[in-house]
Amino acid sequence: MSIHVMKFGGTSVANLSRIKNVVQIVENKIYRHSERIILVVSAMSGVTNKLVEEYKRINKDISTPEYDAIVSTGEQCSSALISSMLNEKKISSRSILGWQLPILTDSNHSKARILQIDTRSFKKYLEDYKVLVVAGFQGVSKQNRITTLGRGGSDTSAVAIACSMGLDSCEIYTDVEGIFTSDPRVVKDANKINSITYEEILELASLGSKVLHPRSVELAMKYGIRIHVRSSFEKKIGTMVIKEESKIEREIVTGITSSEKDAKITLKGIPDKPGIAAKIFSILARNNINVDMIVQNITDDGKFASLTFTVPEDDEKKAVKEIKNSNIKFKNIHSNSSICKISIVGVGMRSNVGVAQKMFETLADMNINIQVISTSEIKISVLIDLPNKKKALNALHDAYKLSK
Amino acid sequence: MSIHVMKFGGTSVANLSRIKNVVQIVENKIYRHSERIILVVSAMSGVTNKLVEEYKRINKDISTPEYDAIVSTGEQCSSALISSMLNEKKISSRSILGWQLPILTDSNHSKARILQIDTRSFKKYLEDYKVLVVAGFQGVSKQNRITTLGRGGSDTSAVAIACSMGLDSCEIYTDVEGIFTSDPRVVKDANKINSITYEEILELASLGSKVLHPRSVELAMKYGIRIHVRSSFEKKIGTMVIKEESKIEREIVTGITSSEKDAKITLKGIPDKPGIAAKIFSILARNNINVDMIVQNITDDGKFASLTFTVPEDDEKKAVKEIKNSNIKFKNIHSNSSICKISIVGVGMRSNVGVAQKMFETLADMNINIQVISTSEIKISVLIDLPNKKKALNALHDAYKLSK
Numbered sequence: 001m002s003i004h005v006m007k008f009g010g011t012s013v014a015n016l017s018r019i020k021n022v023v024q025i026v027e028n029k030i031y032r033h034s035e036r037i038i039l040v041v042s043a044m045s046g047v048t049n050k051l052v053e054e055y056k057r058i059n060k061d062i063s064t065p066e067y068d069a070i071v072s073t074g075e076q077c078s079s080a081l082i083s084s085m086l087n088e089k090k091i092s093s094r095s096i097l098g099w100q101l102p103i104l105t106d107s108n109h110s111k112a113r114i115l116q117i118d119t120r121s122f123k124k125y126l127e128d129y130k131v132l133v134v135a136g137f138q139g140v141s142k143q144n145r146i147t148t149l150g151r152g153g154s155d156t157s158a159v160a161i162a163c164s165m166g167l168d169s170c171e172i173y174t175d176v177e178g179i180f181t182s183d184p185r186v187v188k189d190a191n192k193i194n195s196i197t198y199e200e201i202l203e204l205a206s207l208g209s210k211v212l213h214p215r216s217v218e219l220a221m222k223y224g225i226r227i228h229v230r231s232s233f234e235k236k237i238g239t240m241v242i243k244e245e246s247k248i249e250r251e252i253v254t255g256i257t258s259s260e261k262d263a264k265i266t267l268k269g270i271p272d273k274p275g276i277a278a279k280i281f282s283i284l285a286r287n288n289i290n291v292d293m294i295v296q297n298i299t300d301d302g303k304f305a306s307l308t309f310t311v312p313e314d315d316e317k318k319a320v321k322e323i324k325n326s327n328i329k330f331k332n333i334h335s336n337s338s339i340c341k342i343s344i345v346g347v348g349m350r351s352n353v354g355v356a357q358k359m360f361e362t363l364a365d366m367n368i369n370i371q372v373i374s375t376s377e378i379k380i381s382v383l384i385d386l387p388n389k390k391k392a393l394n395a396l397h398d399a400y401k402l403s404k
Numbered sequence: 405m406s407i408h409v410m411k412f413g414g415t416s417v418a419n420l421s422r423i424k425n426v427v428q429i430v431e432n433k434i435y436r437h438s439e440r441i442i443l444v445v446s447a448m449s450g451v452t453n454k455l456v457e458e459y460k461r462i463n464k465d466i467s468t469p470e471y472d473a474i475v476s477t478g479e480q481c482s483s484a485l486i487s488s489m490l491n492e493k494k495i496s497s498r499s500i501l502g503w504q505l506p507i508l509t510d511s512n513h514s515k516a517r518i519l520q521i522d523t524r525s526f527k528k529y530l531e532d533y534k535v536l537v538v539a540g541f542q543g544v545s546k547q548n549r550i551t552t553l554g555r556g557g558s559d560t561s562a563v564a565i566a567c568s569m570g571l572d573s574c575e576i577y578t579d580v581e582g583i584f585t586s587d588p589r590v591v592k593d594a595n596k597i598n599s600i601t602y603e604e605i606l607e608l609a610s611l612g613s614k615v616l617h618p619r620s621v622e623l624a625m626k627y628g629i630r631i632h633v634r635s636s637f638e639k640k641i642g643t644m645v646i647k648e649e650s651k652i653e654r655e656i657v658t659g660i661t662s663s664e665k666d667a668k669i670t671l672k673g674i675p676d677k678p679g680i681a682a683k684i685f686s687i688l689a690r691n692n693i694n695v696d697m698i699v700q701n702i703t704d705d706g707k708f709a710s711l712t713f714t715v716p717e718d719d720e721k722k723a724v725k726e727i728k729n730s731n732i733k734f735k736n737i738h739s740n741s742s743i744c745k746i747s748i749v750g751v752g753m754r755s756n757v758g759v760a761q762k763m764f765e766t767l768a769d770m771n772i773n774i775q776v777i778s779t780s781e782i783k784i785s786v787l788i789d790l791p792n793k794k795k796a797l798n799a800l801h802d803a804y805k806l807s808k
Contacts, residue, residue, distance in 0.1 A: 016461055016462070019462075051481070054481070054485065055484075055485065055488065057420055058420070058423075058485055058488045058489050058492060059488045059489075059491070059492055064488065064491070065484075065498065065499075066484040066485070066487050066488040066491070066498075066499055067484075067488075069480055069481075069483075069484035069499055069501070070480070070481050070484045070485065073477035073480050073481055076473055076474070076477050076480075077455070077458070077473075077474050077477055079473075080459075080469075080470040080471075080473035080474045081458065081459065081462055081470070081474065083470050084459065084462045084463045084468065084470040084471075085462050085463075087463070087468070087470070088462060088463055094469065094470075095469075095470055095473055097473070097550075099503065100548055100549070144504055145504070146501075
């Protein structure tokens, strides 16, 4: 008995005709291989948002068991609907909820982590049913309460199930052909990437590219699970997420991404004394504000410094207010959310010089001013004015020869 | 520690302001008595219908575990929302789903019966929380799958919990003041009934009056639980459902009800031989068609009989077709769904003569033709033409002095 794990996202199960399409894909798979399938499904698209909204009208705190009881119903419904449809097509199937298997998690409600998956149950059920339709995104705590894994958590459910069942791969079906070199809505020449490493995709996810739930990639990396991200609407090979050693094509830059969710805050005229920056960032940390890019300059006279950093756009006002209310001395504070972070990602950067230089030159040629720079081993990010986003993405896409 | 069981129906939890109202009622109860409360809640009104509709687009058979997994989410959400609101008001609370307690049922999906309620869990939770918000209508089977008790089943959840906790009463909050002598939308002078017996309310329920889930009344009768049906919007005493011995006011007729959900089928010219009626009804039974009222006449010459009976309106066409397709001999068949069943109910009938006579006289005085009659110990039903419904209900309401 060979077992496949296939995950379908919200848009892939959005309505009756799309559920039929999922059933068709499952049917083909069974027909070809006479295998058993563990289907992991998200809620029908839009459902979770509605549930969250309903809950938030009563309580803003989502880290409660009641929040999870509510939002988990989206997957409870979609898994039961899909299983019903499979049974209608005479494919023996049952739905499985987090508590039924169980999928044991810690009790960090709304962002729980999977602790253990009962694979004996899976094996027992696979003797009785050809397809198990697992409600993604959810589990159960030791306290016997429903938990959820955070938005996009169904990816993690799928990878965790593949890991625990000792499989070496897992398919993630979505509404796009795979992972692209850049956002095809902005960069016309964007190409599907054939293979990408775990590290690269983690950088892309942290940079705002909505592709896979980061936890799912971490898990896949830890256990060496290949993830095949592919379209549920087209019968094409998608993007394989693999370890670096397995990657044959070694482009220097794999993808270019952008994020508009940050705001830039600049403080000028800070006394240039040790510990000032630490003080500012500890105020922000205390208020749960995440700081991303940071640049510090010293003015000509050496007495004052200026500090620029980015925070999530939603926290912009709060950050400015907290700093103004503190006893930190500065001459003026300025914030701006009409900015955009452009990042190039690629494991090839490790062994190639001149990657950053090309980025800066390309942007300079386009007369685009770089405001802040930050780098990691496989990524370079720059902050630019928002109106330059499209121009910058396209120019860089060409410069690194990512176009078709 | 004294414990109250309070059940709130779908209209009582239909939206945010109504949920606030429920919380207010609970708050008052706790404030006055410093007691523990087990709140049983239905889904927000309209939600269950939507879920049923969604399921039925895929599968018409509702007796599946997947149906129950889907429809049970309505109560899963409402119980968690109400518990969140209670916690917001600093009233310690948690939601409880059928499988969490557990409320063990048989595995007759979509119409399961409660087998056992874990009262030890209840007692343990009541040490930690002032209010437990139980998702009504649902339980869990021995196979660890979600079950539901049938539409209106939250009443049964509430009464069963009161029984198992050894309580002697239970409050059912709804959108009306209590149970009425007749439908106030049709009979202007309809009055709230102060007390009604289990038997009477069971007759009313079987006659089409939507008041309490019949199973809940059966359970209450068996265990001697008083049910207080009252409004969640007005602070008034409602209707007490009690055993006959406790009833002080003994009207002859307690209530008058009507139902439009039947169709009348008449077969003329049937050979008057033994076993013909049995044959007809066995055909209908085989097709899952429920026959209610039955009248058989013999024609003057004694050779032929005519047979009239009622079936649910939805089964009218099917019944006629099955009879036509059978080898039963008859001259002609006629069906009519523009009819109405009017019933008077009251335990006082047992010890009073002339109750039926008054009913027939009253209708005769109004020139309303009675087509079929059926009686039980505490009920008389007659079939009349639908257009006469309002006239008949009002005349009978006056005749039995039920008006204010």
